[in-house]
Amino acid sequence: MPPTAKTILLTHYVHLMYDVYAIRKDFPVLNNVVYLDNASTSQTPKPAVEAINEYFFTYAGNYGRGAHRLAQQTTEHYESARETVAEFFSCEPGNVIFTKNTTESINIVAHGQEWAPGDHVITSVIEHHSNYLPWLSLRTQGVVLDLVESNNEGVIDPAKIETAITDSTKLITISHVSNVFGSVQDISRIIKIGRKNDIPVLIDAAQSAGHMPLSEKDLRCDYLAVPGHKGLLGPQGTGILILRDPAELRPTTLGGGAVEWVRGCEYELLEPPARFEAGTPNMPGVIGLGRAVEYVTALGVANVEKHVAMLARVAAQKLADIDNVTVYGPKDRAGVVPFNVGQLNPHDVSMILDETSKICTRSGYHCAMPALEFFGINGTVRASFGAYNTAEEVEVLAESVKLIATSFV
Ligand SMILES: Cc1ncc(COP(=O)(O)O)c(C=O)c1O
Structure with missing residues (x-):
């Protein structure tokens, strides 16, 4: 049987060289939100x-x-x-x-x-x-x-x-x-x-x-x-x-x-x-x-790289498994996961994610209009991961997107 997303996560966590839950104490803002807008800007640690x-x-x-x-x-x-x-x-x-x-x-x-x-x-x-x-x-x-x-x-x-x-x-x-x-x-x-x-x-x-x-x-x-x-x-x-x-x-x-x-x-x-x-x-x-x-x-950049890529790849897979959700980009991606829910406006999806689950994502053209126009994409929602994000946050994202996909599409 192929490993489930959860077992993939756990296997990767075993190899992690830093304790993601411990470092989150250095980012108090993370107690209030699910911060998945790291490609825009990151949170800064207490030190x-x-x-x-x-x-x-x-x-x-x-x-x-x-x-x-x-x-x-x-x-x-x-x-x-x-x-x-x-x-x-x-x-x-x-x-x-x-x-x-x-x-x-x-x-x-x-x-x-x-x-x-x-x-x-x-x-x-x-x-x-x-x-x-x-x-x-x-x-x-x-x-x-x-x-x-x-x-x-x-x-x-x-x-x-x-x-x-x-x-x-x-x-x-x-x-x-x-x-x-x-x-x-x-x-x-x-x-x-x-x-x-x-x-x-x-x-x-x-x-x-x-x-x-x-x-x-x-x-x-x-x-x-x-x-x-x-x-x-x-x-x-x-x-x-x-x-x-x-x-x-x-x-x-x-x-x-x-x-x-x-x-x-x-x-x-x-x-x-x-x-x-x-x-x-x-x-x-x-x-x-x-x-x-x-x-x-x-933390070790190589550890961060493994952690971020793992979260993003699991997130991309979980979102792609939801009916009416389109995920863009390659399978072996870095920390960026762009997606759309049916024909919904990406800004609306981003706002609903924020209002229902306090998930912070970016939406729109991501300051890359020629790229989106070239591929005929009218904007996306973008979840992007950082060193302090967790498997639980991936789950919250997937559940919240699923709810939007089943309620609004
Ligand atoms: C690939 C890429 N280049 C340049 C920039 C601009 O970065 P900054 O906001 O630091 O000027 C960004 C910002 O998101 C980016 O993603």
């Missing part, structure tokens, strides 16, 4: 919130400015967060730029270099608007955007990327995990294709950082765009850009904190990363993010 409180209550000053003790302490904590992040991604602190989100990280790459008419950028039809519009905006400079297609489960064949390369290709930019389908791209192969053809590769790790190992050698790309506020469990308003060679980009924002000297109409930029972080940065956010990254490190 990270405490680090932020400690900043405000004991040493808040400005970063990199001032000889007084508060400014010094703030700078030390901020730089310590950079070291933590660098260690997490197996790079040097000088390669880590703090930003406000993934979107800003991608925009720095798009607008921090010269483009010439005819330059060719390869991306895909299933990208989030944040890995689409920055490149589309370069059309005013004559840049040509090439959209590689995925299969109908959101998986991109790396061979299609290789075929799309021309003599004018200047960049390949692809999301590691699709926020629409939960599909995982073979980024190791895509990075290899880039290296072989001497074309830089940007990986949008919005849905994978903190949920999947990214520090292995074959996963090191030229530009890695990372949210602090999703899988890394940091606070909102934090993001990271990892640059393999920071000297290749110019900063897109200039001002205080970014220059070595200014004399009349001349100036010289500081070395990276400071030149990319002009103005007062988000010190409490970055310090909280550093602590959150330590938290994720202690």
